[in-house]
């Protein structure tokens with residue numbers, strides 16, 4: 001397929017950054033990006049800061065698809081959904097239209113998990129996972145006052161802080177005993193929760209939202225513990241699931257994400273996966289830092305210089321400015337324990353393995369200043385592959 005383009009599916013941070021990085025190495029190969037949305041470039045992490053910054057979806061959007069096409073010397077097909085992969089014939093299908101590729105990169109992200117909620121007000125439940133979702137929510141929130149957030153993970157808490165800054169009343173409901181249970185030790189979670197409560201947030205931890213019904217101009221939410229809450233809008237922040245269905249249907253290996261090797265190649269030649277949809281070395285990390293490491297490696301591989309991806313420490317800055325938080329969670333299943341120092345909202349929690357080595361941390365308030373020192377002590381999230389290490393040491 002010498003004349004077929006490099007095809008990238010998705011124009012999120014993974015797709016656009018890969019295209020940009022690829023163009024630094026190769027200005028000639030035809031490049032085609034296909035996206036189900038309008039192709040505007042934007043930084044997804046900014047979606048949970050828009051109310052505090054008073055920015056609507058248009059203000060958060062950066063360049064249009066047309067401007068990106070010029071910048072990247074690429075064709076960009078917007079509002080176009082790829083419906084089937086056909087790796088045996090090196091093409092993808094958009095409905096009945098086949099599109100050939102030289103190499104294919106799946107950068108189609110993850111979709112919001114929808115939990116079943118009964119009642120007649122489904123249209124008042126807003127997932128926010130892209131700029132278009134955000135635009136719809138901003139529109140609906142105009143003139144409204146009370147927002148119920150379903151989910152108390154990282155995204156739910158970030159939206160809570162942002163909406164509180166934007167002048168909204170916020171309640172959160174989640175079936176867990178503490179906020180951000182997969183990321184934080186209990187004392188740190190409590191400090192962040194207190195911070196949000198000091199702005200007026202009200203938490204309902206334990207029950208789930210069972211029903212949402214219209215009640216006059218407002219909504220009535222019914223929780224599984226019998227509580228009834230009145231609100232105007234609901235934000236759904238229960239989590240994301242990598243898009244794997246089309247890959248699995250085409251015979252590609254999938255696990256939680258689309259399984260790729262350290263070159264980000266799927267189980268099929270000439271097909272790669274990057275970003276929220278990819279599972280690299282058993283890790284499906286839905287953050288920007290790992291995605292950007294993948295971008296740099298894959299751009300080189302696609303330009304003829306096979307390059308493995310490796311991740312150093314990957315701390316996450318959580319956007320809850322009322323209680324600044326940086327966390328580097330220990331790898332799943334790590335043997336060890338948390339110890340917590342400090343008081344009030346200035347906490348330093350360290351997770352040490354049984355040999356005493358630092359494996360993770362969570363810092364709040366003034367303690368976040370220690371993150372750079374601590375990063376130096378952390379093990380890499382995904383170590384360099386041994387061949388590359390031995391190649392370097394023989395140089």
Ligand SMILES: Cc1cc2nc3c(=O)[nH]c(=O)nc-3n(C[C@H](O)[C@H](O)[C@H](O)COP(=O)(O)OP(=O)(O)OC[C@H]3O[C@@H](n4cnc5c(N)ncnc54)[C@H](O)[C@@H]3O)c2cc1C
Nearest residue numbers: 010011012013014036037044045082108109275276286288
């Ligand atoms: C509110 C919020 C705040 C966040 N804050 C942070 C943060 O502070 N720090 C951090 O590290 N991470 C943060 N994240 C996570 C981070 O933003 C994501 O990991 C990253 O943006 C994912 O980029 P992506 O390109 O893989 O996926 P996406 O941005 O989801 O892009 C997927 C693309 O694929 C397209 N697509 C999907 N299916 C198809 C199809 N069949 N055919 C054609 N196109 C298709 C979509 O239209 C879209 O263009 C946040 C996420 C959210 C939701």
